[in-house]
Amino acid sequence: MNYQFSNNVPASDEDPVGNILKVAGDPKVISFAGGLPAPELFPVEALKQATNDVFDESGRQALQYSIAAGDPKLREQIAQRMNRSGIKCDIDNIIITTGSQQSIDLTAKIFVNPGDTVIVEQPTYLCALDVFRSYGAHIVGVPMDDDGMQMDALEQAVQANPNTKFIYTIPSFQNPTGRTMPADRRQKMIEIAEKYNVMILEDDPYGAIRFAGDDVAPVKTFEHDERVIYMSTFSKILAPGLRIGWIVAEKTLVKKFILMKQTVDVHSDNLTQHIIAKYMAENDIDAHIAKIKAVYRKREGIMMAAIEKYFPKDAHYSHPEGGLFIWVEVPGVDTQTLFNTCIEHDVAFVPGEPFYADQVIPGTFRLNYSNMQEDQIVTGIERLGNAIKETIAQSVEV
Amino acid sequence: MNYQFSNNVPASDEDPVGNILKVAGDPKVISFAGGLPAPELFPVEALKQATNDVFDESGRQALQYSIAAGDPKLREQIAQRMNRSGIKCDIDNIIITTGSQQSIDLTAKIFVNPGDTVIVEQPTYLCALDVFRSYGAHIVGVPMDDDGMQMDALEQAVQANPNTKFIYTIPSFQNPTGRTMPADRRQKMIEIAEKYNVMILEDDPYGAIRFAGDDVAPVKTFEHDERVIYMSTFSKILAPGLRIGWIVAEKTLVKKFILMKQTVDVHSDNLTQHIIAKYMAENDIDAHIAKIKAVYRKREGIMMAAIEKYFPKDAHYSHPEGGLFIWVEVPGVDTQTLFNTCIEHDVAFVPGEPFYADQVIPGTFRLNYSNMQEDQIVTGIERLGNAIKETIAQSVEV
Structure with missing residues (x-):
């Protein structure tokens, strides 16, 4: 053929x-x-125990179809973690995804028409670039220094590209650079996004893995009008083979994500969602x-x-x-x-x-x-x- | 916002x-x-046993990142089932997906530009229509009778739409009608597809659930040049919460699916893939x-x-x-x-x-x-x- x-x-x-x-x-x-x-x-042993408990207590439910938003018990566990990190939300702000890669893909599918601009750190996560390209995005890279994306260059990039849909950033321990944006730069990124009315996609798979220095609050905690789509995953804090991530966004926007999620895979693995929720209920993930x-x-x-x-x-x-x-x-x-x-x-x-x-x-x-x-x-x-x-x-x- | x-x-x-x-x-x-x-x-009990065996025998591997094509042991089990159903294939013809919905989505993403025609049965699976619409497809419905899609109407539809990318069919116990296309009509569909050089997406979630009458071979078994993309799922024969489906296609085409699959969710849940492969090794799924x-x-x-x-x-x-x-x-x-x-x-x-x-x-x-x-x-x-x-x-x- x-x-x-x-x-x-x-x-x-x-x-x-x-x-x-x-x-x-x-x-x-x-x-x-x-x-x-x-x-x-x-x-492994704690996950095995959690899995056996899921099979014994709610096996048929975990094996049946579920809702696109994701298991409410898992979203509740995530909401509690998010609130502890400073991101105010409840379960209706959260959608479960088949890992961070799908969170990026859904965001691009929802926002990007061919020719629309997506602004990224230079360098950035290469599989995010693949996603943006698959939707025909015009990708603009913004130079970084040791403190991450440079804000004067970001403002120039947004100004120069009035069709910018969102800024994609990995603010903490970035892939590939390991760099972290300090708080003042995160605040500045929000100011720029608000001034030029663009969204921010904050990809935070590594933020919880801080082994030195002081915590920096997520970019989303600095926003005034819920323009930040925050995403994270269990891949680095639990196990990547489970392919479970999540998005935190404004509730009306989460509804759009749910509609699109139904279209791409109905919902993420329900057994695995139950396993992680049970694991978090039975163990101290921190x-x-x-x-x-x-x-x-x-x-x-x-x-x-x-x-x-x-x-x-x-x-x-x-x-x-x-x-x-x-x-x-x-x-x-x-x-x-x-x-x-x-x-x-x-x-x-x-x-x-x-x-x-x-x-x-x-x-x-x-x-x-x-x-x-x-x-x-x-x-x-x-x-x-x-x-x-x-x-x-x-x-x-x- | x-x-x-x-x-x-x-x-x-x-x-x-x-x-x-x-x-x-x-x-x-x-x-x-x-x-x-x-x-x-x-x-439930057999899946629980299989899961415990996965945790004991290959827990760390099942919890780690894997390859986009899917777990080779699971693809081997599927290849054996497919060959028994008359579809000749090996594991390189197969990609694991996050359920049938993703198989439809990936196929549409790979083939459909806005304005391209997709031909469907009238009526058909409504969430497939949602997928095709999300890629801007021009959807053309072909009337059915008690034996499924009518072939004269199909030929007219393909003739009238030279930009047809593929025919989407659920040939066995169709959703929503429960109708099944007999063998002669399946052969005719292949003839039309070959004559007008269009692909076929054969969606077969129910084919294995035949409780009366004689088996009809999949449309794909009638092809001469691997133009049929065959897809099925464990949702109806095992459990839908597991969100695992598969595609069988020509090997070079499977490579495109793998590239696209990496972009949308890296790979499907690896633990669940291991569980199903183990379940099939330990049990007679038939x-x-x-x-x-x-x-x-x-x-x-x-x-x-x-x-x-x-x-x-x-x-x-x-x-x-x-x-x-x-x-x-x-x-x-x-x-x-x-x-x-x-x-x-x-x-x-x-x-x-x-x-x-x-x-x-x-x-x-x-x-x-x-x-x-x-x-x-x-x-x-x-x-x-x-x-x-x-x-x-x-x-x-x-």
């Missing part, structure tokens, strides 16, 4: 990151390329998150110390206070060449290019520390340091 | 079927309006399906006998040999008036109107028998018969 695809389909079948992950998946390679949480921290933080703090510290020891002195890198990622910039290095050299050294990362909507800053790459044993981190970063020095030496020779 | 939605969002927030289900949900109403499988048939068939056969028979006893003689109705639904046509009755009278009689159905893409046949409605105890079926159909007679008498008076 010679298929005639829609404009929603990417012209190319190429999946550069998929190819990188495939190469990095070689067992002898120490891979910092992925973005997986540490599976040894999954609370105590579990504290264990995650302790492990990630240690791994980040070991990686940072190894970077300082083995990387060239002119390398820049973020200093995350939470989340899963460190962002590195080595001036003058071509990251594809570096990647190839790394593979010879049995170590891998993700090159920065795919994370940029438009203008790429060369020499950048992402390192993940959440899913790697401590001794492997040191060995891997030493190999990576050697590969960087080798690549620089070769480029000087050329 | 005064939101500026995309063209993907329905102009109206009205949800006529949702409103009907709400009214029908009154505990004193005997409702034939829903489309739920019988929860008393869910194999023995379970046999239990479903026996119960539904009995309920359909009771409903049919009650219809013959209590409905006016000029009522037409389908005689399903499987599935969940009977379709009724009572000439000269306005079904909204009938619905209101029925609610006074504490009985409910779904009026036919929302199932039609364009030209509505008045006086039609859908009855569901899968989720109703036998004595309730008789009482409910008696009430419905009385309401029909009352409505006809009133309309004659007017």
Whole structure:
């Protein structure tokens, strides 16, 4: 068959990151390329217990069709967590989604016509870029510094694009950079959004995984008129295989999300929603998150110390206070060449290019520390340091 | 906020079927309006055992991120079932989806640009119409008779719409009509699709629930060039709360589905995929399906006998040999008036109107028998018969 695809389909079948992950998946390679949480921290026994209780107490209900908004008991648990984080809401402000990726997809489907502008951090979560492209969005990247998206550049971008539908931001421990926007910048983002009447999509998968420094309230807590669509997920605080995320938004907007959600998959897995609600009722999820933080703090510290020891002195890198990622910039290095050299050294990362909507800053790459044993981190970063020095030496020779 | 939605969002927030289900949900109403499988048939204990085995044997893997195509063990189980049904395939022909609704949504997203034609049965599954509308499709309905879509009308529709992307068909025990296309008509559909070079989306959620008559092979088994996208689900043969369906298509096309699936929700619930694969490895799902068939056969028979006893003689109705639904046509009755009278009689159905893409046949409605105890079926159909007679008498008076 010679298929005639829609404009929603990417012209190319190429999946550069998929190819990188495939190469990095070689067992002898120490891979910092992925973005997986540490599976040894999954609370398997507690989830098993919760699941057995669901089967015993409400098995037939959990296995039957449910409502698109999501299980009320789970939304109640989430509402309590959200209110503790400063976001005032009740269960009618919340819709359950099949993970953060679907939250992004639904938001884009609801707001973006072809040609509409979506403003993103530069760099940003690459699979969000794929979503926005699938709806024909005009994507505008805003430069970042160590404190995240730069607000003067954001205002210029919004001014220059009057058809902007929303600003997509990952304000805490951003993917890929690990950077966090301070409170004053979050407040400024709200001011700009209100002044130019654009929405904000606040993607917060990592905010709960803070292992250093002080909490910063979500962007949504600074709003005056419910223009922020807040989204988070159980992927990093519980288990990503469960594919359960949520959106918090104004109630009339949640109704639109519910209509669209019915159309795309009726509702998210009902058994899993029951399991998570039961898990949260039977366990202190914050105590579990504290264990995650302790492990990630240690791994980040070991990686940072190894970077300082083995990387060239002119390398820049973020200093995350939470989340899963460190962002590195080595001036003058071509990251594809570096990647190839790394593979010879049995170590891998993700090159920065795919994370940029438009203008790429060369020499950048992402390192993940959440899913790697401590001794492997040191060995891997030493190999990576050697590969960087080798690549620089070769480029000087050329 | 005064939101500026995309063209993907329905102009109206009205949800006529949702409103009907709400009214029908009154505990004193005997409702034939829903489309739920019988929860008393869910194999709760066997699923609980399978789940415990998943947690014990591969808990961390089931809770971690997986691949967009879906769990290979589950795809292998599905491939074996598909080959037994006559559809030749291996796991690379299969992608796991978050239920049939997502299979329809992904297909529309991949193929439909605004203005492209999608041809459907008249009437058809109303939530498929919602999907096609969300992508701006031009929907063309083809009349049916007791043997399903009429092939001469189909050929005319394809000829008249050269921008047709695909024919959407539910060939077995169709929703809402319960009708089944015989083999010769399926073959003719393939001939038309090949002649005019259009795709077919074969939606087969009910095919395995045949309780009378002889099996008819899937439309896909008649194809010569893999132009049929076949889709099915565990919703009716196991449990709909699990939200797991699948697509069988040509391998290069499955790769496009995988790319798009990654964009919309990364992958479907991994724990649930593991549970179903384990359940199928530990149990004979066909023995379970046999239990479903026996119960539904009995309920359909009771409903049919009650219809013959209590409905006016000029009522037409389908005689399903499987599935969940009977379709009724009572000439000269306005079904909204009938619905209101029925609610006074504490009985409910779904009026036919929302199932039609364009030209509505008045006086039609859908009855569901899968989720109703036998004595309730008789009482409910008696009430419905009385309401029909009352409505006809009133309309004659007017």
